[in-house]
Amino acid sequence: MIVAEQKPIAEIDRLLEGAKKVLIVGCRECVTVCQAGGEKEVNTMASALRLLWATSGRNPGAEILTETLERQCEPEYIEQIVKVAGEVDAILSLACGVGVQYLAERYPVWVVPGLNTKFAGGALEQGVWTEKCGLCGDCILYKTGGICPVIRCSKSILNGPCGGSHNGKCEVNEETDCAWQLIYDRMTKLGKVDRLLEIEPPKDWSKSRDGGPRKVVKEEIRI
């Protein structure tokens, strides 16, 4: 899933400066799971802003409305708030960056992000999420024992580990596992360490971030 976290309230306050009627929009997908922008967080955000504006005297008389959509990454759900969106002068999206853009494309009002969209990842433990996939567009996990060096190695090295790997940790800091130590250990366990002797050729980054937004087309379901 996409993992995001909330921007500091002071930053959100600045983004909404001068707004008289604000709609906060949450999303029931990934950001609900990582507890950054679901219904609960939408309500908490509304209360926090009301309190901040009441005590600071900023945005006096500003009104805050709330909505949480099934998904903010599909036009049909975005359409559901057409009425209320027409009444406000600012929308605060608590979805990932995708949701922010869908709202901004559809509604001619000031749309601002309430979250920082971080990565494609999953839960590590209660309250902790970690990055797993580099979204490179050309999956090589079958070569690396199911561990992604593109994003989990600090240098995206495809023929690792570099000379900074020590005691299983990355040279960058003690908290980060060296992805290539993990790959080596796993390939050893699977009896496939000899595969790591093959030189992995340079990656075709044209399948990754390149030349504007990438598209996926599935012809058989197009109408």
Add this chain to the structure above:
Amino acid sequence: MSPAAAAFKTDSKLERILSQGDFAVTAEIGPPKSASSKGVRSNAAMMKDVTDGQNLTDNQTAIVRLSSLAASVHVKEAGGEPIMQMVCRDRNRIAMQSDILGAYSLGIRNLVCLSGDHQSFGNQQTAKNVYDIDSIQLINMVRRMRDDHVLLSGEEIKVAPPKMYIGAAANPFADPFEFRVLRLEKKINAGADFIQTQCVFDLERFARFMELVVKRGLDKRVHILAGVTPAKSDKALRYMKTVPGMMVPDSLIERMAKAENKEEEGLNIAVETIKAMRQIPGVHGVHIMAIAWESAVPVIAERAGLLPRPAIREETAQAAPAEGKKTAD
């Protein structure tokens, strides 16, 4: 080109020295954090007769410095034999190939291919790193430019391909230990001609590494130059112990702590280390990294019995074909 000259892959002086079986000496020069060429030139002048090649680091530890390409040209002009370092952190394949062509056109004949230290260590911590290709892919790219006359994309280099003598790093002190030798082999398969190792303080571990290297016959396929760094104090050694991928035995730190003249002791340790390395099978030379202490290089070379440096012998040309086969990929 005469048949004898054709036996060499490049016209690097370092290649000749190593090919004629001499114990090679290279040393590092750190370019300045300024636009001045003075220090690089004076260090090159000081080192040119006591070493066979001078490494110019490429924004080492991710600190912005005068470029390794420009520094290499200064060294060349000062009479030295530049060994240009190139890291994968800051440039994509377009910029790297372009710089390799440019470097060759300016007379640079040795290129060391490295991953590079992560930007979080340096003075531009908010930089985006590149890592379009990694060090092993870079080695292979340079070899293909030289031997196959092609760019990475496969496009032919029709005239004047850059013929670089290709260096790479090996770190016997990083983990996983068992894989270090295999990764060295990958670098050799990719096209490395010579290797400069991380600085050695733990001779015992280094000897174990070399044993594995020799066992796999890798010393016959590549020239290994063992890294040496003289330390100025026990504090410096203690710091180096904390650097990821470095090992410093406590006994060495204690010895340094007890020493009255610490700089002198640092030089002594470096000289002893070199003498010990010469006894280790498979070691073909030393690489002295006297960081911010370049004046130590001639002293160490002298005391370790590495002077005078050998000349390129005429018969090297004759001996070369066999040697050439040895390092073929």
